[in-house]
Amino acid sequence: MGRAILTLLLVAVAGCGADSVPARRPNILLVVIDTLRADRLGAYGNRRGLTPFLDELAARGHVAQRARAQAPWTNPSVASILTSRFQSQHGIITYGSVLAESELTLAEVLKADGYATGAFSANGLIGKSLGFGQGFDRFDAHLLMKGDDPTYLRIPRRADQMAADALAWLADIRRDGPADTPIFLYLHLMEPHSPYAPPPELLARVRGTRPPFDVRQASEAMYIDNLTPLGETQLQEIVDAYDASVLAVDGALRAFFAALRERGFLDDAVVVVTADHGEEFQEHGARGHGKTLYDEVIRVPLIVLAPGPPQAGVVEHLVSSVDIAPTVLALAGIPIPPSFEGTSFASDLDERPRERIRRALGRMFDRGPEPVAYSEHLRPAGDPPTPLTPHERALVLDDTKLIRWRDGERRFYALDLDPGEQSPNIVEEFDRVRLEARLVEAQARAARNPSRAEIKLPDPQVRDALKALGYAE
Numbered sequence: 001m002g003r004a005i006l007t008l009l010l011v012a013v014a015g016c017g018a019d020s021v022p023a024r025r026p027n028i029l030l031v032v033i034d035t036l037r038a039d040r041l042g043a044y045g046n047r048r049g050l051t052p053f054l055d056e057l058a059a060r061g062h063v064a065q066r067a068r069a070q071a072p073w074t075n076p077s078v079a080s081i082l083t084s085r086f087q088s089q090h091g092i093i094t095y096g097s098v099l100a101e102s103e104l105t106l107a108e109v110l111k112a113d114g115y116a117t118g119a120f121s122a123n124g125l126i127g128k129s130l131g132f133g134q135g136f137d138r139f140d141a142h143l144l145m146k147g148d149d150p151t152y153l154r155i156p157r158r159a160d161q162m163a164a165d166a167l168a169w170l171a172d173i174r175r176d177g178p179a180d181t182p183i184f185l186y187l188h189l190m191e192p193h194s195p196y197a198p199p200p201e202l203l204a205r206v207r208g209t210r211p212p213f214d215v216r217q218a219s220e221a222m223y224i225d226n227l228t229p230l231g232e233t234q235l236q237e238i239v240d241a242y243d244a245s246v247l248a249v250d251g252a253l254r255a256f257f258a259a260l261r262e263r264g265f266l267d268d269a270v271v272v273v274t275a276d277h278g279e280e281f282q283e284h285g286a287r288g289h290g291k292t293l294y295d296e297v298i299r300v301p302l303i304v305l306a307p308g309p310p311q312a313g314v315v316e317h318l319v320s321s322v323d324i325a326p327t328v329l330a331l332a333g334i335p336i337p338p339s340f341e342g343t344s345f346a347s348d349l350d351e352r353p354r355e356r357i358r359r360a361l362g363r364m365f366d367r368g369p370e371p372v373a374y375s376e377h378l379r380p381a382g383d384p385p386t387p388l389t390p391h392e393r394a395l396v397l398d399d400t401k402l403i404r405w406r407d408g409e410r411r412f413y414a415l416d417l418d419p420g421e422q423s424p425n426i427v428e429e430f431d432r433v434r435l436e437a438r439l440v441e442a443q444a445r446a447a448r449n450p451s452r453a454e455i456k457l458p459d460p461q462v463r464d465a466l467k468a469l470g471y472a473e
Helices: 002-017 052-059 074-083 106-112 158-175 199-205 216-225 232-262 321-332 354-363 428-446 460-468
Strands: 028-033 062-064 116-121 138-141 181-190 271-274 301-304 313-315 372-376 392-395 400-405 410-414
Touching: 028 232, 028 321, 028 428, 052 232, 052 392, 052 400, 074 321, 074 354, 106 116, 106 181, 106 321, 116 158, 116 372, 158 181, 199 232, 216 232, 271 321, 301 321, 354 400, 354 410, 392 428, 400 428, 410 428
Parallel strands: 028 181, 028 271, 062 313, 116 138, 116 181
Antiparallel strands: 062 301, 271 301, 372 392, 392 400, 400 410
16 A cells, blocks of 8 residues: 555656656856866865865755766777767777767767857867867867976976956857857866966965975876885875866866856856766775776765756765766656667756656656666777776776776675775675676677777877876876
8 A cells, every 4th residue: 555655656746757858948157177186175085175166056956975087097088978879889999999970979969959169179179170070160179388487397288278258258259149049068177187287375385384386297106107106205206296186176167167257157057077987096906097996096976066046965875977967858858869868867957846756756766777887998999907097997886896907807795894995805795796787788788889090190299298297108
């Protein structure tokens, strides 16, 4: 009897849900902060005060506490964000991989629906020549630039400059086009990525009573021979340079959002702030990213603001980067293409009482498979396993995780008991079996309808930038 009553209640609540399709297409802002670890945000528990603006933003929207990226380095991760497909499908496996024209991107879907589309990337590896410009009316990407000192190690283009370029483009759209044209703006920022160049006053704030140090040397130590552990003092210098850079990008975003708000861009807009991946600081022996699938690299921040009055909340279940594009389209009232592999979590962003009741009742009766987060770190065929790239696939299920090495080794982690993934193989046998089975399913799903991505050799300028950014290729 109780189950029947609950079923009727579920149907009744579902029937009274308001139409989620907005009256007009909302503007959409997607901000990807390169190399930003989730644990640097106050919204994810950090107490150093590095992200006051992002924490304010999170307090007005929803925080996905258990978000995972689909790859541990930029190119395949951004490809997964834009196509809602896995690395096995879009085929971005090297720095020279070109996103196939057959791939359908979020920008293409929005452009077909009447959006003006613009992208501004401080990471020159995310550029038009590698296929990332598909669907964008304007796509600016920048390789490294010189610092103030001509002898200084080259640094990524700064967030305030990227914001100025984006604002100028928005002004052109509003001046030259219909006033009601919806806009999709993608902004990719690089401050947390080495080589570091935080403002001296922010570095001093982060350092506190610790003595000054040479930021250039810290940047070089971050990626030169990054498998050899550094001492505590030198590692702390790197971490402080990173944290000061996080503080810098947070301040730049505050100014950028204020400018967008003044222009009316954020009125009833969809806003997504996330990262492509995190960063390792010797938690497992190495520094950097693009090597492993530990959570310090694939767990990413994800903050979403839906159109309408602010609604604060937390998305507790597992969410992946491939879910971003479907969620954005659902919030904009645009059908989700069948090629998108991710699942919209737009319904989790509605905190009205009846919607919360509907979700709670739905969880009581849902007997489908639990959501998983599946990540890959694929290399070209025949590329042998090396200490630089030991991991191949990872899957998170509930609070358990399986990482599969490229040589076939498997390790299991209980993230609730061991969030730092320092004690492998303490997972119960029952959960190991479940993880193995779901990994097989996820791998099969990610093998569906693969594209044939062209691979081209980077030109000398790009190779030079790759070295300066700490990449081997």
